[in-house]
Amino acid sequence: MSDTLASEHQSxxxxxxxxxxxxxxxxxxxxxxxxxxxxxxxxxPTFCALLNSDQQDAxxxxxxxxxxxxxxxxxxxxxxILLTTLKAEDGSAVEILDFCPRFEGKGRMYRPVAFSRxxxxxxxxxxxxxxxxxxxxxxxxxxxxxxxxxxxxxxxxDQALRLSTDAPVGYILENRTFRIEGDTHFFLGPDEPxxxxxxxxxxxxxxxxxxxxQHWSRGLATPYEWQDEVxxxxxxxxxxxxxxxxxxxxxxxxxxxxAPGSERNWDYRYCWIRDSYYTVQALNRLGALxxxxxxxxxxxxxxxxxxxxxxxxxxxxxxxxxxxxxTAAYLAGYRGMGxxxxxxxxxxxxxxxxxxxxxxxxxxxxxxxxxxxMADERDFESLEEVGEAAWKMHDQPDAxxxxxxxxxxxxxxxxxxxxxxCDRLSKVAEQIGKPDRAEFWRERAxxxxxxxxxxxxxxxxxxxxxxxxxxxDYLDASLLQLLELRYVEPDxxxxxxxxxxxxxxxRRGEHMLRYAxxxxxxxxxxxxxxxxxxxxxxxxxxxxxxxxxxxxTTMLGHRTKSGLLSEDMDFETGELWxxxxxxxxxxxxxxxxxxxxxxxxxxx
Numbered sequence: 001m002s003d004t005l006a007s008e009h010q011s012x013x014x015x016x017x018x019x020x021x022x023x024x025x026x027x028x029x030x031x032x033x034x035x036x037x038x039x040x041x042x043x044x045p046t047f048c049a050l051l052n053s054d055q056q057d058a059x060x061x062x063x064x065x066x067x068x069x070x071x072x073x074x075x076x077x078x079x080x081i082l083l084t085t086l087k088a089e090d091g092s093a094v095e096i097l098d099f100c101p102r103f104e105g106k107g108r109m110y111r112p113v114a115f116s117r118x119x120x121x122x123x124x125x126x127x128x129x130x131x132x133x134x135x136x137x138x139x140x141x142x143x144x145x146x147x148x149x150x151x152x153x154x155x156x157x158d159q160a161l162r163l164s165t166d167a168p169v170g171y172i173l174e175n176r177t178f179r180i181e182g183d184t185h186f187f188l189g190p191d192e193p194x195x196x197x198x199x200x201x202x203x204x205x206x207x208x209x210x211x212x213x214q215h216w217s218r219g220l221a222t223p224y225e226w227q228d229e230v231x232x233x234x235x236x237x238x239x240x241x242x243x244x245x246x247x248x249x250x251x252x253x254x255x256x257x258x259a260p261g262s263e264r265n266w267d268y269r270y271c272w273i274r275d276s277y278y279t280v281q282a283l284n285r286l287g288a289l290x291x292x293x294x295x296x297x298x299x300x301x302x303x304x305x306x307x308x309x310x311x312x313x314x315x316x317x318x319x320x321x322x323x324x325x326x327t328a329a330y331l332a333g334y335r336g337m338g339x340x341x342x343x344x345x346x347x348x349x350x351x352x353x354x355x356x357x358x359x360x361x362x363x364x365x366x367x368x369x370x371x372x373x374m375a376d377e378r379d380f381e382s383l384e385e386v387g388e389a390a391w392k393m394h395d396q397p398d399a400x401x402x403x404x405x406x407x408x409x410x411x412x413x414x415x416x417x418x419x420x421x422c423d424r425l426s427k428v429a430e431q432i433g434k435p436d437r438a439e440f441w442r443e444r445a446x447x448x449x450x451x452x453x454x455x456x457x458x459x460x461x462x463x464x465x466x467x468x469x470x471x472x473d474y475l476d477a478s479l480l481q482l483l484e485l486r487y488v489e490p491d492x493x494x495x496x497x498x499x500x501x502x503x504x505x506x507r508r509g510e511h512m513l514r515y516a517x518x519x520x521x522x523x524x525x526x527x528x529x530x531x532x533x534x535x536x537x538x539x540x541x542x543x544x545x546x547x548x549x550x551x552x553t554t555m556l557g558h559r560t561k562s563g564l565l566s567e568d569m570d571f572e573t574g575e576l577w578x579x580x581x582x583x584x585x586x587x588x589x590x591x592x593x594x595x596x597x598x599x600x601x602x603x604x
Contacts, residue, residue, distance in 0.1 A: 009056050011049075011334055013576045016073060016082045016562040017236055017252060020102035020111040020209075021243035024252050026050060026580070029071060031084035031096045032062030032131075038156065039113045040242060041249050042269040042317055045331075046134040046143075046156060051255060051340050053332035058142060059135040061188070063119055065094055066127040066177055073561065078217035079210050080235055085122070092124025094180060103208035111243065113161075114189030116202055121180050129177040132188075134161065138328035138342060147173060150198075153191060163187070164194035221287040223597030229556060230593050232563040233586040234286055237279055240583050242317035245301075246294030247271035248279050249317065251567070251579035255333060255340040258568045258578045259525035265333065267341045268567075268579040270323060271298070272314045274401060275583050277357035278530075282587040284361075285594055289370055296365055299358055300382070308385045311358065313351040313403070314344065323347045349399040350408070355390035356417030359383060363424045366431050380432060387425045387441065394418035394448050395455070395470070401478055402514055409469035412456040413478035419448040420485050449487075463497040468515065475502050476515040477531035480538045490541045499538060507535065510554045511571040526568040526577050529555075533588025540595045552592045565589070 011034070015026040025036035025047065036047035045051070048059035067088040074083055081099040097118040102111045119128070134143045136156045143154040143161075152163045152172060163172075164187045171178045185202045187194060194201070213235065222230050241248045251268035258264035280292045301319055302311065312321050325345040333340050362383055365375030393414075400411035422445035429438035455470035468476040479498055482488045488495040506513045511527030512535045532555055539548035558574050559565055565585035567578025 009054075011051075011053075013256070013566050013580050014560050014562075015050075015580060016075070016098075017239055017564070017581055018080050018082055018098050018100050018115075019239040019252075020100035021239065021241055022111040023100055023113050023115070024239055025098075025100070025115055026252065027073075027082055027084070027098055029073070030062055031071060031073070031086060031098075032056075032060050033098075033115065034060055035253060036115065037269070038161065039159070040244075040317060041240075041252060044136060044138060044156065045254075046136070046161070048135055048139050048331060050253070051328075051331045051334055052139060053336040055332070057131060058133050059139060061115075061117075061132045061134070062130075063094065063096055064129040064131060064177075065092070066129070067092075075232070075562070076210060077214070078231055078235070079213035080239060081206065081210055081213070086126075088124070088126060090124060092126040093122045094126045094128060095120050095122050097206065099206055099209050101205040101209050103205070103212045105208075109243070112189050114187060116188075116205060117186040118183060118202060118206065119167075119180060119186070120183040125179055125181075127177050127179050129175060130167065130172045131175065132163065132172060137330075138340070139331040140329075145173065151194070154188075160191040161188050162191045162194075164189075164198055166198055216288075216290075219287065221285075223594050224600045224603065225597035226556070226589075226593040229559075229563060230286070230590050233589045234283060234288060236564055236581050237283060237583060237586050237590075238288070238291055240279070240581075241291055241294060242271075243294060245317055245319065246296070246298035247315070247317035247319070248276040248291070248295055248583065250275040250584070251582045253579045254342065255338070256566065256577065256579045257334060257337050259570075260335075260577070261337055262525060263339065265337070265339055265341055266346075266579070267325070267344045268582070270314045270316055270344055270347075273302075273311065273354040273357045274313065274351075277361055278587045279583045280361045282590040284364065286590065289368070292361065292364065293371060293373070296362060299362060300379070303358065303382050303386060308388070310350070311354045311386070311389065312347050313349055313354055314347050321347060345405075346399075346403045349403060349405075350397075351401065351403070352390070352393040352396060352398045352414040353401055353411075353417035355386050355393065356419075356421040358386050359390070359421040359424050363428050366428045377432065380428060380434075383425065383428070384437070387421050387444075390418040390421035391444050391448075395451055400469070402476070409471045410455070411469050411478075412452065412466055413468075413476075413481060415448065415452050415456065415470075416482060416485055416487050419445050419452065419487060422448060423486075452487075457494065462501060464494070465498040465501045466494065474515065474517050475505050477502065477506055477512050477528070477534055478514075480531070480534040483538055483541055484534075490538075490543070496542075499542070503535070506531070508571040510551060511569060513571075525570075527571040529565050529567060529569055529582070530584035530588050533585070533592050536588075536592045537595060540592070545596060548592070549596050552596055555592075556589070 254267035397408035426441035512531035
């Protein structure tokens with residue numbers, strides 16, 4: 001690819017995630033690593049070309065095939081190992097195998113801050129040029145280099161990455177095109193000498209990584225239909241977990257706009273209590289208990305740190321609460337649509353649904369006999385403190401799940417989550433033989449129900465409906481979750497009336513809006529993908545399964561070639577917007593597949 005073609009390349013969300021639950025990267029359709037943060041998901045974007053507008057020769061790592069005319073990509077089955085084939089006009093071709101090492105060894109999981117790539121010629125006499133230009137300080141400058149005979153060190157401020165390779169180091173440093181005549185190996189990782197035979201070790205790492213992921217996927221309890229789609233979403237959700245602490249990030253990126261030029265650009269590389277609840281809920285349905293166990297450990301630390309006080313809506317993957325929001329001045333943004341935000345001011349917000357979203361996944365720990373560490377009475381005491389906060393705040397104003405920055409109301413979704421916290425605590429108390437506490441929490445759940453029915457129900461000329469908040473009668477898609485949370489039954493007349501009006505006001509063809517009312521940034525311009533999946537779930541539960549299947553199939557058709565979705569979609573063109581890959585959207589795919597699939601008994 002020439003410099004001219006590189007500058008003409010436009011970023012898109014046709015991206016392929018790789019990772020090992022310590023670091024992650026996004027590979028574009030050219031086989032270029034265009035996004036990757038070091039030393040973890042919320043770190044400095046060493047590879048940042050995705051947000052560097054037309055500056056595509058900085059913050060990238062790609063292999064340019066001379067005379068390239070095409071590319072094809074696919075994952076190795078049931079792994080996040082990516083195979084990219086580049087083809088040239090003269091018939092020559094190369095394959096690029098991309099992975100981040102992950103496998104068990106010496107009694108622990110090996111998941112280094114490292115990206116591994118193997119390039120092999122597969123036909124003709126291919127000539128390639130290697131563009132490897134990591135950046136530092138959020139795109140402020142290219143990393144300086146030092147080098148030896150078989151390695152290059154990239155200095156990234158307080159740390160360095162070392163490229164160990166059997167390719168000619170001089171060709172890489174001077175950006176020279178050269179003929180590639182045999183398998184060539186690259187390991188960009190910790191700044192320490194690579195031990196062992198590079199070729200043999202990287203091949204061993206790839207085989208061990210492949211075996212790990214295929215065995216992990218083998219343990220998933222997938223639905224009969226849409227198995228490949230569900231497995232891909234499950235693997236990607238696992239890549240969104242920072243395994244060291246158990247935190248689950250909302251997405252791997254920052255500042256992909258929710259709509260073109262909207263400045264709705266947010267940093268999603270943090271752990272939202274809400275998003276993580278939905279993630280572990282979906283993975284639990286597949287039997288992926290390792291993610292739940294790690295996340296419950298993270299939650300216990302969050303609850304301990306709060307000491308009975310307010311739980312923030314989000315934290316860093318290390319549990320840090322202060323996530324000051326700034327902008328990366330040197331990055332132009334996705335397709336030049338800045339700002340690029342680092343940090344997220346939503347950590348300062350009051351969002352009372354968080355209490356329910358701590359109780360609900362934690363409650364499983366008292367029932368699930370498969371867990372290595374089952375919850376005990378001390379955990380119940382801590383959980384009751386969270387329940388106390390839910391009780392105190394169930395009728396108090398907050399920013400709501402859509403994180404309004406300029407207004408607060410008593411949001412119905414938050415109140416229902418507080419009800420769910422009390423309801424599930426009563427069930428846990430029964431499980432561990434505390435009938436008095438079970439009755440205590442049952443009464444509180446009942447009192448919250450009475451408050452919701454009194455304050456959230458809005459009479460109108462169409463049979464009435466639940467409002468998105470106690471103070472106003474507008475509708476939002478979160479009201480569909482009253483079914484999922486078991487607050488109402490599918491045939492509840494109040495829910496049916498609400499559903500009919502939500503569908504009429506918020507549905508745009510095959511898509512759903514979060515809400516139609518103007519917010520801090522004006523009227524929404526794109527659909528919110530998880531809301532479309534909530535619509536599909538509601539249709540299925542209300543015995544409109546044929547309609548739900550048709551809509552689900554349509555949504556699957558909007559996925560990237562990697563089988564994934566971002567947060568938002570243009571409801572007229574179908575183009576994806578928002579951070580990628582978005583855990584909410586992957587959760588929606590898994591949940592709807594499980595609801596709609598034919599039973600395994602149909603073929604057994």
